[in-house]
Amino acid sequence: MNPLNIAVIVKLEPDFSEGNVSYNSDGTLNRAETKSILGPHSAVASRAAFYSKVKYGAHISVSTMGPPIADFALQQAQLICDADELHLYSDRIFAGADTLATAEVLKTGIGKMEGGKMDIVFSGHRASDGETGQTGPQTAWKLGYTFLGNVIDYDVDIEKQTVIAKRLITLQGFYDIIEEVEAPLPVFITIDPSYKSEFNTISQRLAFAKYQKEATERAQNYKKYLKIFNAQQLGVDPKFVGLPGSPTIVYKVEKIPKAKASRKAEIINGSDRDQIRKVFAKIHDVLGGIIIK
Amino acid sequence: MTVITSEDGHYKHLFVIIEHEEGKPIPVSLEMLGEARRLMDHFNKKYSSHEKVVAIVLGNKVRKLCEELIFYGADAVIYAEDPELQYPRNIIDTKIISQIAMNRECIAKISPEDWEQFKKPRYMFFAADNIGRHLSSTVLAELESGLASDINKLVVEDLEIKHEHKTKGQMMTYAKTLEMYRPDFSGFLWTTILCLDNRNPTIERDYHPQACSIIPGVFAPLVPDAARNGIIVDYTPRIEKQDLNVKILNRKIIKSAVDFDVHKAIISFGRGIKDSPEENIKLIEELAKELDAEVGVSLPISKKPYVTSEKITSTYMIPDRVIGTSGRKVSPLLYIAVGISGAMQHTAGMKESEFVIAINTDENSPIKDECDIFIKGRMEDVIPVMIEELRKQKELIMGVRSK
Numbered sequence: 001m002n003p004l005n006i007a008v009i010v011k012l013e014p015d016f017s018e019g020n021v022s023y024n025s026d027g028t029l030n031r032a033e034t035k036s037i038l039g040p041h042s043a044v045a046s047r048a049a050f051y052s053k054v055k056y057g058a059h060i061s062v063s064t065m066g067p068p069i070a071d072f073a074l075q076q077a078q079l080i081c082d083a084d085e086l087h088l089y090s091d092r093i094f095a096g097a098d099t100l101a102t103a104e105v106l107k108t109g110i111g112k113m114e115g116g117k118m119d120i121v122f123s124g125h126r127a128s129d130g131e132t133g134q135t136g137p138q139t140a141w142k143l144g145y146t147f148l149g150n151v152i153d154y155d156v157d158i159e160k161q162t163v164i165a166k167r168l169i170t171l172q173g174f175y176d177i178i179e180e181v182e183a184p185l186p187v188f189i190t191i192d193p194s195y196k197s198e199f200n201t202i203s204q205r206l207a208f209a210k211y212q213k214e215a216t217e218r219a220q221n222y223k224k225y226l227k228i229f230n231a232q233q234l235g236v237d238p239k240f241v242g243l244p245g246s247p248t249i250v251y252k253v254e255k256i257p258k259a260k261a262s263r264k265a266e267i268i269n270g271s272d273r274d275q276i277r278k279v280f281a282k283i284h285d286v287l288g289g290i291i292i293k
Numbered sequence: 294m295t296v297i298t299s300e301d302g303h304y305k306h307l308f309v310i311i312e313h314e315e316g317k318p319i320p321v322s323l324e325m326l327g328e329a330r331r332l333m334d335h336f337n338k339k340y341s342s343h344e345k346v347v348a349i350v351l352g353n354k355v356r357k358l359c360e361e362l363i364f365y366g367a368d369a370v371i372y373a374e375d376p377e378l379q380y381p382r383n384i385i386d387t388k389i390i391s392q393i394a395m396n397r398e399c400i401a402k403i404s405p406e407d408w409e410q411f412k413k414p415r416y417m418f419f420a421a422d423n424i425g426r427h428l429s430s431t432v433l434a435e436l437e438s439g440l441a442s443d444i445n446k447l448v449v450e451d452l453e454i455k456h457e458h459k460t461k462g463q464m465m466t467y468a469k470t471l472e473m474y475r476p477d478f479s480g481f482l483w484t485t486i487l488c489l490d491n492r493n494p495t496i497e498r499d500y501h502p503q504a505c506s507i508i509p510g511v512f513a514p515l516v517p518d519a520a521r522n523g524i525i526v527d528y529t530p531r532i533e534k535q536d537l538n539v540k541i542l543n544r545k546i547i548k549s550a551v552d553f554d555v556h557k558a559i560i561s562f563g564r565g566i567k568d569s570p571e572e573n574i575k576l577i578e579e580l581a582k583e584l585d586a587e588v589g590v591s592l593p594i595s596k597k598p599y600v601t602s603e604k605i606t607s608t609y610m611i612p613d614r615v616i617g618t619s620g621r622k623v624s625p626l627l628y629i630a631v632g633i634s635g636a637m638q639h640t641a642g643m644k645e646s647e648f649v650i651a652i653n654t655d656e657n658s659p660i661k662d663e664c665d666i667f668i669k670g671r672m673e674d675v676i677p678v679m680i681e682e683l684r685k686q687k688e689l690i691m692g693v694r695s696k
Binding site for chain 1 (some may be wrong): 312314319320321353380383384387410420422423424426427429430431433434435437438439440441442443452456457458459472476480481482483484485486487488489491495496498500509512528539540541542543544545546547548549557558567570584592593596597598599600607611612619621622627636637644647648649650651656659661662663664665666667668669670671674675678679682683686
């Protein structure tokens with residue numbers, strides 16, 4: 001039987017960790033001063049793919065659309081999932097794409113991966129800069145794959161060629177639901193941030209160690225695995241990518257106007273113990289007593 | 294200047310995709326209807342037209358819900374009922390919603406005067422939650438039009454647009470354009486997204502509907518009015534076997550580990566903890582324990598920006614604790630904001646708290662306008678004093694009781 005073919009789509013994003021992120025004085029992100037890394041949700045998607053490598057010996061391809069420096073995200077993803085192949089889709093005409101135009105590039109790229117037809121494609125929950133969460137499902141739809149969102153756990157039934165997955169559904173102002181579903185391959189999965197992979201058997205742990213070692217070696221020589229495609233090499237129609245292929249545009253960006261003061265604050269000096277004591281009298285009133293346990 | 298207005302009747306009405314659990318509407322569904330009603334009332338007045346707010350419902354035994362949606366502001370409801378539609382499933386739901394969005398017979402029943410020209414809805418609303426976010430993406434991929442996510446303000450305007458690609462650099466009027474405002478991840482910037490037809494002859498293309506997903510908890514629902522009338526249309530969907538290949542094996546309702554609703558008090562922290570994150574979070578934890586409060590965080594904290602112990606990171610720096618437009622909306626009796634600057638994205642989630650205390654070093658931070666008491670100082674200095682005073686008071690009370 002052929003091994004499972006797995007694709008992961010990832011994104012290079014600003015690094016929001018302290019020391020790397022830089023904010024302007026008005027609270028907005030200073031992009032020029034902020035480093036870029038593999039997005040945290042892309043990292044989770046890569047971990048989910050690695051699970052299939054360890055458990056089923058899957059063949060993994062990782063792809064991204066972005067400027068040439070986005071190969072760094074691919075390298076970081078390879079380090080996590082021991083990818084066999086890395087794809088970078090990079091062309092000036094891709095710039096400014098909205099989610100639909102991005103999905104067009106990613107879909108076309110997935111069709112060019114080594115394994116041929118994919119069994120599972122993974123993407124992250126959402127990008128930490130764009131935060132739309134739309135690119136994954138739109139790529140899935142263009143591929144014609146069954147889409148499973150917010151997946152927190154999955155396994156493949158190789159015999160039946162199905163995936164069994166748990167999904168976390170959070171509905172604002174309502175309860176949360178965990179839904180267990182079964183779907184025939186191929187599927188497109190967006191991985192929930194809470195996903196954790198577990199390797200329980202000795203053979204899985206051995207495989208884990210083996211592939212992790214391999215991943216480290218591969219990522220050191222990631223260029224050996226890297227294929228770069230421009231629009232022409234990818235064979236996309238320029239009308240459907242980048243700005244021309246984007247239904248939406250950013251019309252304007254403005255500072256969110258300061259809301260009218262909704263409350264009038266009493267200002268208290270934090271080093272004045274008497275005043276802080278008075279705050280507790282207030283808390284006492286509001287809570288109808290202070291809870292004593 | 295060229296004026297093309299798309300006023301040939303191909304694109305009409307505002308469709309609102311309703312989410313519900315077994316016939317009970319999710320709050321955001323009613324919020325979307327409220328905003329749709331306000332927007333289309335304004336639209337119809339401005340353009341002397343009669344375009345409708347059309348709610349779309351998929352499910353099993355949803356007739357009663359349809360009636361309820363009329364009370365909440367819909368002019369019409371198109372529903373598809375089938376046991377297979379009991380719970381949301383992306384593929385089949387996407388296909389049926391797309392069928393309905395292009396179905397002239399349904400529109401003929403709702404708006405008999407202009408159905409012949411109808412191609413697709415003018416506007417479309419989805420919920421920006423776990424279901425709607427994905428559903429909106431796939432529906433708009435199927436309808437091949439534009440989608441903006443996480444919107445919290447909507448305006449319809451006639452806009453003068455000059456765009457390199459859309460208009461080939463010419464100034465053109467785009468009538469009845471939906472301005473979709475979305476707060477960015479920082480909560481300080483507002484980006485307006487437009488979905489515009491390509492009028493540039495080399496890439497000419499219609500992009501309708503103009504669609505968006507709407508942040509739950511932002512817009513107010515209407516007060517339901519049982520005297521409101523509307524048209525309810527039963528749509529029989531075309532369901533193909535391969536569209537049902539996702540089997541739901543089981544569905545379990547779970548309680549989130551973080552439950553803000555059972556606590557009278559909430560203490561939230563933001564990037565102000567940065568000088569010594571581990572120690573500061575422990576202080577906040579201690580104060581929360583003394584006040585029997587639940588702990589919340591601002592959105593940046595859920596991105597785990599600091600190196601802290603595994604326990605602190607996995608307990609506190611998680612999306613489940615986020616309060617604001619990207620997380621939960623809360624209204625406790627007491628809300629304490631520690632080291633939170635007060636971006637709109639956060640305050641939208643805590644505005645309705647009964648009493649708000651902010652602890653912050655910067656008197657100019659926006660949180661000052663959202664609190665009742667502003668304690669100016671470093672949390673490292675203020676919180677230990679608070680804990681100490683609180684313990685003293687408790688001892689006092691205990692002492693009185695034991696006498």
